[in-house]
Amino acid sequence: MATALADAVLPLVSLERESSGPLPIIQVSNKLREQAALARSPFVVYVLRRGDVARLLHDPRLRGPGLDILRLQGITDGPLYDSTAEVLLFMEGEDHHRLRGLVARTFTPKAIDRLRPMMRASFAERIDEVAAAGRCDAVPDLCERYPIDVICALLGAPADDWPLFSRWAEGILRSLAFDIGDHRPYIEQCLAEINDYIDELVERKRREPGADILSDLIAVEEQGDRLTPSELRAVARVILVAGSDTTRNQLALSLHTFATHPDQWQLLQADPSLAPRAVEETMRYIAATGGLARVALEDVEVAGVVIPAGTMVVLDTVSANHDPSAIDRPDIVDLTRDVPPGYHHLTFGGGVHYCLGASLARAELQEALAICAERMPDLALDGEPTWKPNLGIFGPASLPLRWSVR
C-alpha cells in the first residue's frame, strides 16, 4: 500500500545544501539517500536513488518547469512567456519530438569534430594569458569566455561578437530564476537583440552557407519539413543558453576536482589519452547540473510514496551519481576505474530531454583539460574558492589556482 506524500516521513533538505562546495554537497546527498529514497523541502520533493532518477527521466508524467516558474511570478503572456514556450527543454510531446529531430540531425560527430581545432586555439589563448604567472582565477580567466567562443563558431557568428553573446546568455538565464521581478525589461531587451541578430545572420547564411550548424539548420529538411524563422531563432537561443553556463561551470568543477586530487592530475599529465575518462569521471563526481527540476502532471509513485500531481520534483543527479548500488566506491575520483557495462553518469540527464549538446560539451571539456594538464603542472588551489548557490547550474564563483612554472 503506497503512502501519501503528506503522511510520508522524509528527511528534510537543509539550507547547508544550498551554499557550499562539492564535498559537503556530496556528503549531504549521501546522508539523505542513506536515510530514504526521497527527501523534501517546503515546496520540493527530491528523488535520490539512481534507479528512480534514471526511470523518472524517461517518465512522460513529469515535465520541465519552465513555464510554471514564469506563471508563479505572474508572467502569462508577452515576449518572455512566448520565447520560453519555444525552448526545447520546456516543450513536450510531438512538438518537442519534431523540433529535436530536426536539430539533432545537425549535431553530427563531423560537425563537432570540425570545431576541435578552434576549441584548442580558443582555450590555448586563455592559457597563454596566465601560464607565465603560475596562478589565476579559473572562473573569469579560463572558463568564462571559452564556451561562448565555441557557440559563436558553432553558429558561424564572428568571434569578435562574443561579448554580445555573453551578455545575451547572462540576460536570458535570468528568466529561469524565481526573482525575475525588475529583470523582465532587461531579459526582453536581450531576447529582442538576439532575435534580430540571428535573423540577420540567417539571411547572410542563406546567401553564403558556411561550415557551421546554423547553415546546416537552415538546410535541414526531413520529408519536406523545415525549421521556420521563429524556430531558427529559438534553437540559436537555446544553444546559447543551454551551452554556455553549463559548460563553463562544469569545466571549473572539473578543474577544482583535479586541484584537490593531485594523484589523478598526474595520471592525466602522464597519459593525455585519459582526457575522455577525465571528463566522464569528474562529471560523475560533481555535476554542474545536479538537480533536474520537473513538475508531476499526474500522481506518480516513487519508492512507495505517492507524489501528487502538481508537485515540483528535483531529480538529484549528484545523489544518483554517488549511489553505490550502481557503481563501486562512488566517492573516490579514479580515472582508471572499471566502469560497469552500460553504466553512464546522469549529469547530462536522460530520456527525451537528454542533453543535445553532450558530444559537443564532452569535446570542449576534453580539449580544455588536455591543454591544462600539459600547461599546468602541480595544479593546486591557491586559496579558498567561493561557491554559487546550489540551485540551477552549480559551480565556483571564484577558483584560485596555482601551478609550477617551468
Ligand code: HEM
Ligand atoms: C558540461 C556541459 C553541459 C551539461 C552538464 C549539460 C547538461 C544538460 C542536462 C542535464 C540537460 C537535460 C535537462 C533536464 O532534463 O532537465 C540538458 C539539455 C540540453 N542541453 Fe545540455 N549540458 C551541457 C552542455 C550543452 C551544450 C554545449 C549544448 C549546446 C550547444 C547543450 C544543449 C542542450 C539542449 C538544447 C538541451 C535541451 C534538450 C531537449 O530538451 O531536448 N548543452 N543539458
